[in-house]
Amino acid sequence: MAAYHQGETAVQRRAGLADQAEFSLGGIGDTIPGIAAAFLAEQPMIVLGGADSAGRIWATQLTGRPGFLRADTPRVLTIATLPAPHDPLADLLSGAATAGAPFPLGMIAMEPATRRRMRLNGRAVRDGDGLRVELDQVIANCPKYIQKRDHRFADADDGTDGDDGPGGPAVTDGTALDEAQQRAVRAADTFFIATASDRGDTDASHRGGNPGFVEVLSPTLLRWPDYTGNAMFLTLGNLALNPAAGIVLPLWRSGSSLHLSGTARTLWDPEETARVPGAQRLVEFSVEAVREVTAASPLRWSAPAYSRFNPPVR
Template identity: 40%
Template sequence: MALQQAAGAREHLEAIGRHIIRDHMPEQHRLFFAGLPFVVIGVVDPAGQPWATLRAGRVGFMSAPDPRHLRIELPRDAADPADAGMEDGDAVGLLGIDLATRRRNRLNGTLRRDWSGGFTVVVGQSFGNCPQYIQQREARFLRDPLSASADPPLVTVGLDERARRIIGHADTFYVATSADLADGQRQIDVSHRGGRPGFVRIGDDGALTIPDFAGNRFFNTLGNLLVNARAGLVFVEDKTGSLLQMTGKAEVLADTSGITAFPGAQRIWRFKPQQVVFRAAGLPLALSPLPDGWSPQTLRTGSWT
């Protein structure tokens, strides 16, 4: 709300939010999630650190028996650092995204381990998002999604050369943030970020500097960072399905002078990884860019160079 006020959009977004943010899934959202081969998940682990991850299954692994519940058929995955934040009663944020069509819908709620084959998310907030900055991709399975990667996760405290290469070539990543409310309720958000390859700048100290482009001005991510300066990021290697996950400290920069260095940016935020996990083939999908699949909004942004 503070960021909306600063952007001169508070009253406008108050009216929009009351109309589109629901406590249930409309029919089109129920069908949408059921047709996806993967979902982006945001959680907070027992140490209070946010993690973002991608989990996949054959189409139909998600289903909505009614407007207030989404059942997700997924085995536990000890190699995924996000798995520790997926216990019964934990808050969870979901992003359903169809990269081929640029459609995306959000679902935030409470995770329930109420059946042996996976878990159910009880809907807290359900709402749609615009298609801006989404690069079109085709999802193709590389292996049976029920089988785990044969490679163990590699954990570091900073960015090695491989991590720097993945980030330096990325045009997409996902970010998880959270906020603990006065009544004890925890809310988690997981969001998509897109730009030209290299839109995430890596500093000499290993910190990431990220432009925030014009969007829906809900400020789901940056609003959380104002009250809880922790975030979890995940980058995906398109051809291999390898995941680069990290958790650490984040801040929205008060000094806006850096905006002029990146055309299209309206504000800048910074992320310093504290724990980095590389999981080779952690996602059983290849997410291949489609020819001429660049988002028109992305092409109107610049680069750090």
């Protein structure tokens, strides 16, 4: 039976939502229903979270033509691709960092056009040119705060293949956000966050809001509101036990990706929280490592239709 770990239950109690969390527990299973298998088979993208060889948590995205995600059995997900060498989780997902041993992997598949999403957590191994994931958790999520977008695959012959030059995608590493990266964060309406429990079990989740919902307090400090959700607190529960976290910010129109790794903490100050519309709590993220990859994805996305659930931004 599904159960919450001690970090999740501690946050649920502190938020005063333990009863709602118990009800939401019914949304956590360990198998992929048939309708969810069909959903996965239609997706061109999945977001993954894991730890690199140095133990830092990163989030990233893998893409492919529909069908690259396949539920071979209700307990096994096959991902028929591996990341490019410039991806911050390339060593982990290629098996190089684990010598073939299973490793924890958090995943979220999201379809912006229909505002549907599902999370899958488990243990992965390299399987030829892809990954095979034995699932521990399959989690239904609500459509709140998802911005509606349509996608297409860029065609290298039509001049829409992004910012990569003759040498391929450009990679920029750093330990703080430069001015252009700060502008990208302030303009963002969506990002994905990866966290892990004290046992290393990894989760990947979505955060969305109107542009400006993520504040850049400094080149190494971000803050965003934690809005009303399903009361599971899988992300904040992990952070209560292990502050390591990673973020991927898709730059939807260009296909570039901004990856951040660092630590995060939940702020429970009611006065500070009250200053942010819609916030139930605040989360601060301390940036320790930055990797920006131009044209990391072949997907190009339309302008967003913002969710009606997004609170206003002050």
